[in-house]
Amino acid sequence: MLKTRVITAIVLLAVLLPVTLFAPVAAFGVLIHVVVAFAAWEWARLLKAGKVGSIVYALIAALAVLASERLASPRPLFQAAGIFWIVAGPYVLVRKPVLAAGAWRAFLLAAGLVLFCACWHALVLARTSGVAFVLSLLLVVWLADIGAYFAGKAFGKHKLAPAISPGKTWEGAVGGWAAVMIVAAVALALHAFEPTLYSALAGQLGLGRAFFVLTVLVAFSVVGDLFESMLKRQAGVKDSSGLLPGHGGVLDRIDALLPVLPLAMLLLG
Template structure:
């Protein structure tokens, strides 16, 4: 399993790093469009849309992303996605409705078109600002995840959401937040690789409020992760798919990014 994970990670890095660092924004957008296509397919599968229905949904999601490029402003798109994560995200985690049936399934399939379109636009807009900017945005989620893993392993005692994801702890969540705060503060103090998400937030909101916004983004990265964990638990699967051997599916890799991306860009808009 470890060998498979390493090989898959190397392949992914070999594809994503050159495109992110050196390719034109259009090529980056095309690659992210492919990611969104597979993520939408997995979203529909978790909501039990069926094999054919999941393929059709992925195609509709791709068309929705293409259609959204005609919008004069993406602000409303970020707003819609942000409202979903601010309202529906916590509600679902607290009340735990059956997501793959009835009104909830229809709602989540419709919401997914907005969520994935906003995700695509946020990443492309961030890449347009610069490589350092898009990487600093992704780094918020990566640091929160890595910090949570190691802090949870070392200190985790109190379960964060035992009925949804038994492995997550409050200590891990705090560790992930601390990792983001340390790196963000260091980047701001050193003025490293600017413009970054951190410098943009600090310039717009001031240092204290920028760190508060980063705290909110870390919290919603956890919500995104837990939301997908709940859909998988209800669907009776461990991974969103087997597209990435050793790593699960695309949604397993981007679940925490889905709320963070539109919220971050909305606050900077």
């Protein structure tokens, strides 16, 4: 299992890193377009759209991204995605409705198109601001995840959402938040690799508000993670798919990014 995880990680890095670091923004956009299409396929599968229905949905999502490029500004997409995560996200986690049936399934299939388009635009817009900027944005989620894992292992006692994801703890969530705060503080103090998300937030909002926004982003990374965990739990599966051997599916890797990306770009104005 570990060997499979390592091989998959190496292959992914061999594809993602060169495109992110050295390729033109257009090539980066194409790569993210492919990622979004696979994520949409998994989203539909978790909502029990069926084999054919899931493929059709992925194609529709890919076309929706292409069509959304004609928008004068992606801000309406960021706003719509932000409303979804601020309102529907917590509601679903608290009330736990059946998501893959009736009106909820129809709503989530429609909302998913907006979420995936917003995700694509946020990443491409971030990449146009520079490699360091897009990496610093992704780093918020990566650090929150890594910090939560190690803090949860070391100190975790109080379950965060036992009915949805029994392994997550409040101590882990705080550890993830602390990891983001520390790295952001160090990056700002050293003016490292600017412009970054941290320097942009500090420049526009001031230090205090910048750290508050980062706290909000970390919180919503947890919401995105738990939301996908609930989808999987209700679908009766461990992973969103087997596309990434040893790592699950694409959604398993980007679930926390789905709320963070549009909210970050929206809060930056």
